Amino acid sequence: MTFDQSLFADNALYYVAAFAVVLLMSGGVGFLMLRDRSAMRMRGIAAQRSGPEARSLARTASTAPRGLARALIPDDPSEIAQIQFQLAKVGFHHANAVQHFFMVRLLLAVLPPLLVFGGFALARAGLLPQDMAQVVLDFPRLGLMQIAAVTAAAGFYGPSYLLKSRIKARQQRIRNAFPNALDLLQISVEAGMGLDSAMSRVGSEIHKVSPEIAYELLTLQNEVSAGRDRETAMFDMAERMGVDEAKSFALVIVQSLEFGTSLTSALRTYAAEMREYRELAAQEKANRLPVQMSVVMSFLMLPALFLITLTPIIIRYTAIY
Structure with missing residues (x-):
């Protein structure tokens, strides 16, 4: 089997795109899995021994976000504190864990479109198995765009939604x-x-x-x-x-x-x-219950009422014509 240089030159862009996708995936997995706990303990010991002014109980001060991180992180201190606490509960104790969370969320939003278009590029370059490449190439272009958009939205809003739901449940x-x-x-x-x-x-x-x-x-x-x-x-x-x-x-x-x-x-x-x-909160919740039940009952009863009312008219109309 000989090496075709012209074929490689024609598909060089697809190879670069595939290599970029692999690098992004490995970087994301490395960021999520490889956390140096010994370095975290050393930072805590250093914070305890830094003198009387360090009274943050082994917690280093969070640096001010810059650039893109500043645009992604919310301004509400209470929300930041809740996010930092929830991240600490799952093992992220770094001072800049909130910034890392939002950067990872951005990465999860960017990575699915890259995977979709990278897979399409690999199929065009002939680097995928024949059956898989045929399925990818036969898939509608609009469908690929929809998959990329939906997965990007899920990657961007999914972690924030899950974290906020845990915060609300804890509160x-x-x-x-x-x-x-x-x-x-x-x-x-x-x-x-x-x-x-x-x-x-x-x-x-x-x-x-x-x-x-x-x-x-x-x-x-x-x-x-x-x-x-x-x-x-x-x-x-x-x-x-x-x-x-x-x-x-x-x-x-x-x-x-x-x-x-x-x-x-x-x-x-x-x-x-x-x-x-x-007691007042319980009474307020009980007073809201009839209104909520009326809305649900109206949605459940109106179709049945329409069906009972309109069925004889429809039967008579079909019998005449």
Whole structure:
């Protein structure tokens, strides 16, 4: 079998496109799979030993995004904090994990069209098996464009949708369990325990019912024990939770400690407000139910009503003509 230089020169562009697709695929797989955990631990140790000013609990500061990453990352700090927390839960603890997430999302949006058109180029160049190349070449061009567009949209919006759905589900679990955790915290403080020991106790007791709140309370205590300012740690915990109840709770605790008021009285008042708020939320949900049911019933009943009303007319019309 001899090497045909003219054939290679004619198909050089297709070879380059196929090589680019292979490089993009290998780079994406390498970014997702090869994470240097030893380097992450070394960065954490360096952050702990960098002096009194480093009170971020082994978390390096995130650098400001530049260029394309700046245009992709949202401006809402609460949303960024939630995304960073969810990425940390799946193993991405890097300071720039949010930027990497959005860059990977962009890569997933660009890669499917490259694969589609790269496969078409390989089929045109004769580098695919005969049967596969025939299927690709016989496929309509409009169909290829539609597949590329749909997969690009799925790659771009899919990771964000899945991550946001997990964030919303976590926030809902926190809202449901937060009044109970606050009641336990109030009982612990009224029993004579300090705020730190009460939070640690509640975090240890509630981990089976609400692991999200237990994680946040124990993380807060670890940060305070490591020397971080309590006010900053409280508001960071509320920011990670992403619910208004946690932000109000942090504000109540900080103001009570700052002005020297009774922490027991503040917790008792806020716990009563949380119970009332939970009852009002349940009533609001119950009041919305009839409206939602009426919409569903109308969609289910109207076709049957139209069918019952119009069927005799259609039968009579067909019998006459």
